Amino acid sequence: MPESGDRPPAPRESASPAPAEVDQVDALTTAALELDQTTATTIINRILRAHGVVCAWTDILAPALRRRGERFDRTADGVAAEHLLSECIRTALSAVIWRRRRWNRCAPVLLAAPDGEQHVLPLQALAAALAEVHQPSVLLGASLPPQALLDAATQLEPIVIFLWAHTPDTARRAELTVLRRHPSLDQTTLVLGGPGWPLRTAGQVGDLPAALHACTKPTLPARRGSAPASDLASSPALRTRSGESRG
């Protein structure tokens, strides 16, 4: 794909990864283990250019991260390799955001991770995928205190707030309630991503394509998995699995 092209390659249905993709996951994880930042970055940039953000993330970058995570789980080693891989992916996705941004005139999508949440690569992937379709976004990154999230939301009046929580500890119901009750956010859709949110929570999306859809078509009835902020915080699903409210 030409670097300055307007359209990313069309996302394709993701089945089991093709051999070429498995090779790229292998090459990337090997470069990370060898702490070879130049090779890892070169591979990631090439993959992003060739496949676009959605396919690159889904088929190669996320599997490579999962593989690093599994290894960390099993052996508690390779922490430096995990950091290196994360950093290379973060840098490459940021470059896509700045290269591809040509914002249209609609309100932005606000992307954030709640207080204590350091896992933000999926937010970065979503911001890059939004840039590819020229949807403006504001990426506030890791560990945003609740008051700062509210201040930013009321200042920007975003079309969507997307919150990523990787663990139940950072997925707090109280923050959703505050957003829901704020009068200037009644036109804002709240979309939730990450395994921290209880299963089947209203407004939850399970992967990058669904998140991209929910953030770019938030007002269409056909949207799946997203709900107005007012529906979300009152959802009984927003309780811990043991039945206690969070917050």
Ligand code: B12
């Ligand atoms: C990279 C990474 C880090 C980096 C994050 C860097 C960054 N800038 O984001 C750093 C090094 C900072 C880090 C820190 C920690 N980490 Co960490 N980390 C990871 C790793 C390898 C990838 C995270 C990620 O981006 N996942 C996203 C994708 C790649 O994961 P996935 O499983 O495919 O995602 C699923 C869904 O989330 C969804 N999905 C995937 N992509 C997208 C995108 C969108 C938009 C949507 C909506 C959905 C979606 O589809 C998948 C299928 O369900 C994971 C391993 C893993 N499997 O996730 C561990 C992992 C999440 N970390 C873990 C841990 C324990 C930690 C630390 C506590 C380690 C420590 N002792 O310090 C800290 C916690 C910091 C904090 N307070 O938040 C555990 C979490 C276990 C748990 N459930 O509690 C994991 C699972 C590793 C493990 N196997 O133990 N981590």
